[in-house]
Amino acid sequence: MLGVQCRPVNGVALASSVAYGDLKAAGKEHLSFHSQPWRTGACHFRLRIQKPFLRSGVPSATRALVPAPPNGQSGASAVELDLSLNPRVAALKSSKTMFISDKATAMKESGIDVIRLAAGEPDFRTPQAIVEAGVWAAENNLTRYTPNAGTLELRKAICHKLQEENGLTYQPDEILVSNGAKQSIAQAVIAVCGPGDEAIVPAPFWVSYPEMVSLSGATPVIVPTLLEEDFLLKPEQLSEVLNEKSRLLFLCSPSNPTGSVYKLEDLEAIAAIVAKHPRLLVVADEIYEHIIYSPAKHYSFAALPGMWERTLTVNGFSKAFAMTGWRLGYLAAPKHFLAAANKIQSQMTSGACSISQRAGLAALNLGYAGGEVVAEMVKAFRQRRDALVKKLLAMDGVKLSVPQGAFYLFPDFSSYFGAEVQGGGTVNNANELCEFLLEKCLVALVPGDAFGEPKCLRISYAASVEELEEAVSRIEKGLKLLKRKESAIDRKEMIWI
Known part of the structure; x- marks a missing residue:
C-alpha cells in the first residue's frame, strides 16, 4: 500500500509519499485508490496493492490511518502510519x-x-555478603558507567573462577560481562550466526534458544531426545543433522527444563563429532553448574581437547547465587568471537550495572563453587x-x-x-x-x-x-x-x- 497525503497550496496539490511493496510488479488492475478529506483542507489518500504483489518477506499489508486532527490543527504532519515490523521480530514467539x-x-x-x-x-534470599557488597557500592558512589565489557576486577575474578573450578584458561579480554546470561547467549548467537546458517537445538530446550537463532537470521534445527534416554542428545543424532550449513550447537548441562546432566563420556563423544566440522561452534550454557546432585558432576565442554577454540561458554549469577533481579551474567570465548559480542553490546546496552558487578565480585569470593x-x-x-x-x-x-x-x-x-x-x-x-x-x-x-x-x-x-x-x-x-x-x-x- 502507498500512503499519500496532499494539501492544497495556491490551488496546487503538493504530495509526499511513503512507498511500501514493489509497485513495479503491480499493474493498475491490482491497485485501488481512496481519499479522506479533512476539515482543515488537507486530504488523505490511500493506494492499496493486492497482497500477492507485496514485496517478498513482508508479513502484512495492514496499515493504520492516523485520525483526523482536531478542528483548526494543521494536518500537514498527519500521515498514514506504517505498522509493519521487522519480519524476524514479527515471527518471534513470546516466552x-x-x-x-x-x-x-x-x-x-x-x-x-x-x-x-x-x-x-x-x-532463597540473595546471600548477605552479596547484598552488603551491593549496598557498599551504592553508598560509595560506584554508580557510574563501567567499561563496556565489565570492570577489570570482576573479569579477572571470573578468569580465576573458570581456571579453578572448570579447568579453563581465559584472559580478561576474553570475558564479556552482560545483563544476565540470556543477553550473553543472544549476543553470542548474533555474533556468529546469520542467514543461511543452521543451529542445532536439542529438545527439550530452553524456550529462548530457537527464537534467538531466528532473530539472527539463521535457522534452528530441532533434534528431539527421549525421556527414556534422560533427554540427552546422542552422538548419532548429532551426526545425522550436521551439514555444511551447521554453525552452532547448543548444550545445556544441567538442563533447563529437564535437569539432565551430560556425563563426561557423552560430551567426549559429541566433541569427537564436532571436531570433524570446521564451521561448527558450541554454545555451552552452564548457568546451573553449581546446582547439581551427587554423584552427577559438571564438566565444561570447552575443557575437552580441541574444544576451547570452538566453545562460547555462558554462565551467570542468577541461579546458584539467587541473584535473578541483579541481572548479571557473562560470556567466555576466544578473543575473535568475544570482540564481536562486545561490539554488539556496545551498541545495544553498554556495560552491566556497576552495583551488580560489585555484588557479583562478592559472590565469586564466597569460595569454591559458592562455598x-x-x-x-x-x-x-x-x-x-x-x-x-x-x-x-x-x-x-x-x-x-x-x-x-x-x-x-x-x-x-x-x-x-x-x-x-x-x-x-x-x-x-x-x-x-x-x-x-x-x-x-x-x-x-x-x-x-x-x-x-x-x-x-x-x-x-x-x-x-x-x-x-x-x-x-x-x-x-x-x-x-x-x-x-x-x-x-x-x-x-x-x-x-
Missing part, C-alpha cells in the same frame, strides 16, 4: 514461561491463592527434588526422568490428554492441562511444547516445602477430576529413573 509467570503473579496480586511453579527463580552458602541451597533443592519425585512416581499415568541438576521436573502427563473433565469439557494437550491446573487447582506450571516436548509439563521446585506439598496435593485432586481414555489407562506405565 511462554514469562507469560504464565506474569499471569500467575497477576492472579496472586488480585488476591487469588495461586502457587507459582512456572518461573525458574530460586526462592557453604550455595551448598546449603543445593542441599535444600535436593530434598525438594526427592520429595516431589516420590509424589510424582506415585501418580497414576505419570512418567518421569529423575533430574540430576537444576531445580526442575519435566514429567510426561500425556496419558491425561483427551481426558474428560468432571462437569464437562476435555483436556486435549499440555496447554489445556496447564490451563486446567491453573484455573481449577490454582497451580501455575509451564506446558512442555514451549520447550519442544508437548507431552510434558515443567515444574519448578524453587519454592518452599510447604508450597510444594500444597501444590502436589492440588494437582493430585485435580487429576482425579479427569477421566482418562481407556487406551491411556491400559497402556503400560513406565517410570524411567
